[in-house]
Amino acid sequence: MSHRDLVIVGAGPAGMAAATEAANAGLSVTLLDEQPRAGGQIYRDVDHVPDHRAALLGPDYTAGRDLTVALRSSPVEHVTGAVVWSIEPGFCLSYSRDGRGAQLTADRVLLATGALERPMPLPGWTLPGVMTAGAGQILLKQSGVLARSAVLVGAGPLLYLIAVQMLRAGQPPLALVETQTGRNRRAALRHLGGALRGWPYMAKGLRMLAELKRGGVPRYIGAQDIRIEGDTRAEVLCFSHRGRIRRLACETVFLHHGVVPNTQAARALGVAHHWSTQQQCFVPTLDYWGRSDVPGVFVAGDGAGIGGAKAAALSGRLAALAIACDAARLTPDERDQRARPLRSARAREQAPRPFLDTAYPPCAQALSPRDETLVCRCEEVTAGTVRAHARAGCLGPNQTKAFGRVGMGPCQGRYCGLTVTALLAEATGQTPDQTGYYRIRPPLKPVTLGELASLKTPPATGEN
């Protein structure tokens, strides 16, 4: 079994930047990633896209090539298509690749597992044709596939970005159905100072809104009572707006009300997490280098708290510097000297977050879904059932599994965990921290018996 100074999980901006920085500091580094090519979700297939599509996606997307180029010219071992399903203390990482299991050991582990779309349980959200807005972006980036008749639903700048890209591609969305209100915007004004420090983002936002207006894309701000109707697929988006019921016929619905850290691997390793009131989600508890309370485990990028791609790359480099110092490849002085410009750049990147988080809060209806709404997509459990568990004495998210299988399907709670915590907290009057979250155990992703068995059998000739 190979041994490394550092294994990094996830080849998005944080993982790529951290791997490059650590390898250039002299550490032996392996970067494990599920995708066939580096980039993560934000820079998905950035080295692969045809020019026409790259132009459509814009310079903030192609900027990811700086990271992929640096990664390729570094001594990092980048293992593509590697699905990590276990990280044991010590550390031993187990993963599947091309139908075979493999393992390697490491002194330190950096988790750069990025973000997931915040679960958005609305009536009809499981119908074919309903996807996350992130899924819409991935379809466009990786495959050049665009929805012909789509409505964008929720809150946040990502919706504007997708709408603008669809408009430029000649397939504008039918409408933006936005759940934030004028009151949210007024509340956000007290964070205007931070927003102005992050003025390039604000300028981009205003440009996008102007482009959508010129393009004639209707916006329904302050939408409520949203549901997706359809028999075997999404057919109509129904909502109320300024006291009127609206019904928009459509084929595709893209949902988005922010992204949240993907904490599965960190939780499985026993890293402490706490509730972030500003970001309305759990985040791992870390120092500013990304060091967790589990010795040797670091977390960087959006998985450590949402900050966006540029902040992710900076936090990846900061974690790499701390790891190199811990491994005696850098002195504390060298580490601190190199970190100084990165830390101030990261603070600049993070400056607009309080404004954005306040202006575009999560959709209230999806944070506390009505009883009949499915919250666990895998096991098809409704909000009402989870509330009934709470009334019957269910003490926390782990007990909901025994009460009614919520969170026990193949997604392992990725798309219901935060909702179940919120429902139980609401029912018991406790805080999210007191309520807690699912206990996450390996395997982090499904693994076949064949993949397990292949750990003990030598690979056939020609495979690795």
Added chain:
Amino acid sequence: MNPVLPFLEIEASSAPRVEVRFDGAPLLLPLGANLAAALLAAGIERFRNTPVSGAPRAPFCMMGACFDCLVEIDGVQRQACMIEVAEGLQITRPGSPEVRHVAS
């Protein structure tokens, strides 16, 4: 391009098209493309039926997290969004009336 499909490809793929079978029906998909995206672009709307209620499902997250795009290939349920198109893939819908069994 078929104007009635919900998804369209914005540029002609340079990859050669290869034949796969989805529930027995032949489809020509771009070699090496993301399987879930290629199936959507080919007009496949239902990828599976759930083991609990039999409800239809299709890709939701496209990043390997939600497991709604599960399809069965060579007897194993796999996430279509994490697979690349290869010649001769025999794909079936888990939980469809033709293939009834319990999800992993």
